[in-house]
Amino acid sequence: MLQQTQVTRVIERFEPFMTRFPTPAALAQAEEETVLALWQGLGYYRRARMLQRAAIDIVERFAGEVPLEVPSLMSLPGVGRYTAGSIASIVGKARTPIVDGNVSRVLARLYEDDRPPDDPEVVSDAWARAEQLVDACLDPATLNEGLMEFGALVCTPATPQCNICPLQDQCAAKAAGRQREIPVAKRQTKKVTMHHHAIVIRRGGKTLMHRRAKGGLWAGLWQAPAIETGRRLTTTSLLEASELPLADVEYLTSTTRLLTHRRVHLHVHRGVLRPRVRCPQGADQRWMAALDLEAAPLSNAAREVLGLAAEMK
DNA sequence: AAGGCGTGGGA
DNA sequence: TTCCCAAGCCT
Secondary structure: OOOOOOHHHHHHHHHHHHHHOOOHHHHHHOOHHHHHHHHOOOOOOHHHHHHHHHHHHHHHHOOOOOOOOHHHHHOOOOOOHHHHHHHHHHHOOOOOOOOOHHHHHHHHHHOOOOOOOOOHHHHHHHHHHHHHHHHHOOOHHHHHHHHHHHHHHOOOOOOOOHHHOOOOOOOHHHHOOOOOOOOOOOOOOOOEEEEEEEEEEEEOOEEEEEEOOOOOOOOOOEEOOEEEEOOOOOHHHHHHHOOOOEEEEEEEEEEEEEOOOEEEEEEEEEEEEOOOOOOOOEOOEEEEOHHHHHHOOEOHHHHHHHHHHHHOO
């Protein structure tokens, strides 16, 4: 959960998830939809699927016990060098380094490393420096947690608290007065603009919902049926493009979501089915009552769309 | 190896 | 408003 996600955001999700899935075996046996439901709103939903696959692996290959060695951990889906190092050092007490976003920043400043932090050679150097520290330290678990916490609370990205920093006399960036400009900003991926034309259809207190494809954005999550294009559609062309048996669509409102790599304009419509037609239900299309919607895995974007449609009623 | 993959808080 | 960035990983 903590991969690319702030601690404060994870805290509220951790207990419910662990209560529902207290062991790898419990997670391994669950329906994917149940796992996604407890993950909804957290983002990066692939993590949830990979975590469940890791649980299955742990049951099958490690007798249900989470391995505590870096190579075994890294053989699990979704577990990279950082996650493996964290578990091995903090849980397994192994003398192994970790480099996350925080540690990377702390080290860059400490050594006045002004190279682009995502460059493979710079990453490799950061791991080597972290390894030096963990080899020299008293307690690897405390060092690793401490480095991350230090980065999150003191050696922060925009305005580091150098005045209270215990390393201010040893920091090369501070000595050069460059702590604000190191590390250099990562190159941002350009946001591609997308238009999602959502059609909210209600009948008898239920809402027609559609499950997104297994790959790509919001994979496997539910949403109001939508047409996704690079350019905005008129209601007329939307009506033509939709495969639903619609009598009419009415435009309600729009909103925008900014993702890491995408700017998604969500255009909310109300759809009216042709009278007396049946909407085919299947694995990927269902009528959902309010209670179903609560329990189903929806992205926050999909929930916003439903909320906006309800407001405009 | 560069880009896909969410969401929200803070500057 | 807009941009940056989070306890990264996979392809």
